[in-house]
Amino acid sequence: MAFIEKKVLQYHSHPYFAGPSLEVNTMKEFLKYTFATILGLFVSFLFLGLLLFFSVMSLIGSAGNKTVTVKDNSVLELNLDYDIQERTNEDFAALFDTDGDGSVLGLDQILLSINHAKSDPKIKGIYLKTNISGTGYASILEIRNALKDFKSAGKFIYTAAPYYDEKNYYLACVADSVFIEKTGNVLFNGLTANIMFFKGALDKLGVEMQYVKVGAYKGAIEAFTRTELSDENRTQINEYLSDLYKSVLVGIGESRKIDTAVLANAFNNFTIQSPQQAVQFGLIDRMVYEDEIENTIQRKLKIKDKDINFIKASAYASNISSDSKAKDQIAIVYAVGEIIDGEGNQSTIGSESMVKALRKAREDKNVKAIVLRVNSPGGSSMASDIIAREIALCKGKKPVVVSMGDIAASGGYYISALADSIIALPNTITGSIGVFGLFPNMHELLTNKMGLTFESVKTGKYSDFGRVDQPLSETDRFYLQSMVNRIYEDFTNVVEKGRSLDSAHVESIAQGRVWTATQARTNGLIDSYGGINDAIKIAAYLAKIKSYTTVDFPKIENPFSQFLKTGSNTLMEKKMAADLGVMYTYYKAMQNCFNAQGFQSRLPFQITIQ
Numbered sequence: 188m189a190f191i192e193k194k195v196l197q198y199h200s201h202p203y204f205a206g207p208s209l210e211v212n213t214m215k216e217f218l219k220y221t222f223a224t225i226l227g228l229f230v231s232f233l234f235l236g237l238l239l240f241f242s243v244m245s246l247i248g249s250a251g252n253k254t255v256t257v258k259d260n261s262v263l264e265l266n267l268d269y270d271i272q273e274r275t276n277e278d279f280a281a282l283f284d285t286d287g288d289g290s291v292l293g294l295d296q297i298l299l300s301i302n303h304a305k306s307d308p309k310i311k312g313i314y315l316k317t318n319i320s321g322t323g324y325a326s327i328l329e330i331r332n333a334l335k336d337f338k339s340a341g342k343f344i345y346t347a348a349p350y351y352d353e354k355n356y357y358l359a360c361v362a363d364s365v366f367i368e369k370t371g372n373v374l375f376n377g378l379t380a381n382i383m384f385f386k387g388a389l390d391k392l393g394v395e396m397q398y399v400k401v402g403a404y405k406g407a408i409e410a411f412t413r414t415e416l417s418d419e420n421r422t423q424i425n426e427y428l429s430d431l432y433k434s435v436l437v438g439i440g441e442s443r444k445i446d447t448a449v450l451a452n453a454f455n456n457f458t459i460q461s462p463q464q465a466v467q468f469g470l471i472d473r474m475v476y477e478d479e480i481e482n483t484i485q486r487k488l489k490i491k492d493k494d495i496n497f498i499k500a501s502a503y504a505s506n507i508s509s510d511s512k513a514k515d516q517i518a519i520v521y522a523v524g525e526i527i528d529g530e531g532n533q534s535t536i537g538s539e540s541m542v543k544a545l546r547k548a549r550e551d552k553n554v555k556a557i558v559l560r561v562n563s564p565g566g567s568s569m570a571s572d573i574i575a576r577e578i579a580l581c582k583g584k585k586p587v588v589v590s591m592g593d594i595a596a597s598g599g600y601y602i603s604a605l606a607d608s609i610i611a612l613p614n615t616i617t618g619s620i621g622v623f624g625l626f627p628n629m630h631e632l633l634t635n636k637m638g639l640t641f642e643s644v645k646t647g648k649y650s651d652f653g654r655v656d657q658p659l660s661e662t663d664r665f666y667l668q669s670m671v672n673r674i675y676e677d678f679t680n681v682v683e684k685g686r687s688l689d690s691a692h693v694e695s696i697a698q699g700r701v702w703t704a705t706q707a708r709t710n711g712l713i714d715s716y717g718g719i720n721d722a723i724k725i726a727a728y729l730a731k732i733k734s735y736t737t738v739d740f741p742k743i744e745n746p747f748s749q750f751l752k753t754g755s756n757t758l759m760e761k762k763m764a765a766d767l768g769v770m771y772t773y774y775k776a777m778q779n780c781f782n783a784q785g786f787q788s789r790l791p792f793q794i795t796i797q
Contacts, residue, residue, distance in 0.1 A: 255506050257309045260488050261496040263300065263503060264314050267330075267358075270321035271297065273523045273562050273592060275504070276533060276743060294326050294592075295739075296504040298720065301333040303507050305340045311488060312343035314480070314497065317359050318350060323562075323593025324431060325612040325704075327358045329718040331438070334361045343487055347480055353378060353454070356470065357435050360442040364472045366480055367462050375459045375470075378432045380424050384414050393631030397659050399668045401675035402621030402699025411625060423701050430703040431614050443469055513734040517726050518548035519558045519719070520740045526566030526574070526598040533743065536563055536602075538570035544740040545577045549584055555735065556586040556726035559606060560719055565598030565788045568622055568674045574602045575681055582607060586729035590722035591615045591713070596701060598788040600712070601678055604685035608725055610717040611704035618707055620682060621699025622675045622788050624667055628658045678788065686711055 275293040292300070304310040313334070319327065334344055338361075346362035348355060352374045359365050367373070389396060389411065396411035406420035416424070436454070440447040445468075453459055453468065465471040473479075484495055524535040531537025548554050559578065565571065581587050582605060589595070589603040591611035596619040603609055611617060633639045633656050643651045652663055659667070679693050686693075688711055696702075696710045707713045717725075727735055 255498060255502045257307065257498060257503070257506075258496045259309050260311055260490060261309050261498050262312050262314050262484060262488075263304045263310050263500055264316070264497045265297070265300070265500045266316045267297070267322075268316060268318040271319070271326055271330075273521055273560065274739070274743060292501050292504060294329065295719075297330060297500065298333050298718075299507060300500045300504040301330070301337050302720070304503070305337045305342070310342070310498070312345065312484070313337065314484065315344055315346040315359065315362060317346060317348050317355055319355050319358060322354075324354065324357075324435070324614045325591070325593040325616075327354065328434075328438075328612045328614055331358050331361050332718060334358075338363070345480065345484060345487075347475070347477075351375075351465070351471070353435055353439075357438055360439050360470070364483070365470070366473050366475045367465070367471050369474050369476055371462055371474070373459060373462055373465050373471075375454045375465070376457045377454050378428055378435070380428050382410070382416065382424070384410050386410075386412060386414050393629070393633075393636050395628040395631070395658070397626045397628055397664075398623055399664065399671045400621070400623035400699070401671055402623075402697065404701070405619075405621040405623050405699030406701075408623050408625065427616060427701055427703045427706070430705055434614050434705075439470075445469055513736055514553055515555045515730075515732045515735040516551070516553045516738050517556045517558060517723055517730070517732075517735050518551070518554045518738055518740055519560055519723070520544050520548055522559060522561045522563055522574070522599075522602060523592075524563060526563055526570045526602070528567050528570045536566070536570070536574070538567070538573045540741055541574050542577045545574075545581055548740055549577075549581045554585065554738070555732050556588065556730035557581055558719065558722045558726050559587060559589045559603065560592065560722075561589055561595040561599050561603050562592030563599035563602075564594050564596055565601070565619065568598065568601075568678075568788045571598035571601040571788055572674075572677060572681075575605055578602060578605045586726055588722045588726040588729065590717075590719045591617060591704065597621065597699075601681060601788055604682045606685070607729060608715075608722075609713045610715050610722050610725065611707070611713050612718060613703065613705045613716055615704040615707075616701060617704055618696070618702035618710075618712060619699055619788075620678055620693070620697035622671050622678060623699075624671050626653075626659060626667070627655055629655045630657055674788075682712075 269291065272291075272293045273295065275296040276291060301313070304313065315334070338344060344362040345364050345366065346359045347366040347368065348359060349368045349371045350373070351359065351367065351371075356365075356373075356375070386396075396408075398408045398412060400408055403419050404423050406417070406423070409417060409420055436447050436450050439445070440450050459465050459468055459470065462471060462474050466474065475483075481495060485491065485493070488495065520541075522536045522541060524531070526536045527538070529537050529539050531540045545557070548557050578587055586608075587606045589606040589609040591599075591603065591609065592615065594616045595603055595611065596617050600617055600620060633641075639656075641654070641656045643654070645651050649662060652666070679690065679697055682688065682693050682697070683690055692711070696712065702710065702712065704713055704716065708716070715721075723737060727733070
């Protein structure tokens with residue numbers, strides 16, 4: 188062996204081989220160490236990735252299992268400074284916030300925490316911080332009613348905010364004392380409905396939105412075909428806005444013991460323009476700093492030189508568990524967002540995912556009744572019809588009660604109509620029984636502005652139907668109108684059957700007209716007023732059960748799974764929203780505009796009530 192090694196060394200030491208052999212060896216060594224480095228980095232990254240994955244999963248688990256100790260003389264801290272959604276959803280980024288629990292409370296757990304705190308002897312009151320802007324009025328009313336019920340147990344509510352307008356104050360005024368920060372501001376000047384029109388922008392782009400519709404009041408198409416409201420649309424918006432405004436004034440007047448007419452006069456004439464004037468008028472009790480509010484709470488609790496035991500509502504809600512051992516269940520099926528064909532997600536109602544959820548609830552022997560929580564402006568007519576059929580199948584086996592949220596209109600009403608009972612808050616927006624179809628003609632944009640030309644080879648006279656580079660022909664329009672007429676007939680038939688109404692009456696309240704729930708009850712479109720908890724009680728009554736638990740459908744995915752599916756898109760949306768500020772609303776509106784095609788049963792696209 189030594190002899191062979193010696194010969195090899197002699198061989199490579201020869202002058203002829205010395206140079207090249209060193210280069211070859213150097214290259215081999217380089218490749219070897221490079222490969223080893225890459226392999227090491229790969230293994231390290233793999234290890235770190237697995238470590239991060241299991242750490243995140245552990246964090247998710249621990250976030251959901253975090254417990255809090257509720258001491259005597261505790262105060263529930265309810266911070267509502269965000270747009271409240273129907274359901275509590277864990278946020279992936281929030282899981283890394285050591286001060287939080289990874290949850291943004293939805294309406295479901297806000298109501299749960301308030302209702303549970305009412306009977307919790309250790310919770311003496313609620314400190315409400317409110318700065319609501321995008322939350323709907325029906326959701327606010329549902330929280331407001333829960334807070335009023337909380338006070339009926341002899342417990343206190345104090346509220347504070349840096350800013351009050353009618354919407355924010357409508358919730359805040361239910362408190363025993365309403366405070367405003369020293370540098371805060373108020374804006375009490377009535378409500379307004381702002382409608383965005385796209386026609387001018389589409390004209391500049393060279394896009395014509397062609398349409399077919401049924402219903403004189405189907406205002407959704409006006410955003411694409413007009414630059415101002417039609418008389419019919421202006422009438423319906425004015426009516427439900429006035430109805431909503433009246434309910435807000437009555438609520439504020441009752442809470443603050445101020446005559447509604449006096450209140451309306453002050454708001455209509457913009458009399459109250461500063462916090463000082465709001466204090467003089469009786470709307471606000473004091474202008475304070477944070478520490479002064481805490482001193483007030485300490486005096487209320489009769490504690491001195493002790494820190495107040497504030498319990499955040501998110502932590503408190505996660506601590507609440509059902510003690511009921513009842514086998515019977517009531518399924519709460521959430522239908523939230525725009526109605527679309529196919530699979531939905533956290534913010535849309537997909538026909539496939541909704542049918543799966545309803546079918547699962549229908550076939551579960553432990554589920555004795557179904558509450559369908561609807562908060563939707565509508566959407567796809569076909570998807571709405573598929574979901575409505577599934578509701579009919581459920582109704583054949585067990586009671587189905589619809590609980591309407593902020594909006595349950597057009598397609599949102601379509602999927603509701605066949606239920607055994609429909610309840611809503613007085614300021615829920617509903618109705619809009621009508622159908623329309625939008626079809627863009629992009630000839631001007633594609634040909635005259637972009638220089639594109641098109642030619643088709645076809646087997647029949649009408650084989651090129653649906654081209655976006657040319658306007659609809661009279662035959663095309665006749666075909667599309669006949670389709671939309673059939674969809675409208677299906678819609679009205681569902682309403683007639685579900686609500687036991689004659690066709691003439693349905694036609695008189697349909698036509699795409701939007702109603703508040705107050706008007707809808709008079710018209711026979713809903714049965715009674717109430718929130719989701721009232722709907723659950725009605726469902727239990729219809730199912731003839733007294734002891735039960737509730738179960739939610741569809742299940743919300745854990746935040747890590749959500750992030751893997753839509754993480755980059757969600758982060759991008761949040762970044763755009765932060766960068767664009769108020770302009771983000773208009774960006775989203777334009778995005779919706781260009782997605783608006785085909786047959787739909789939905790509300791006008793962009794109505795903002797302020």
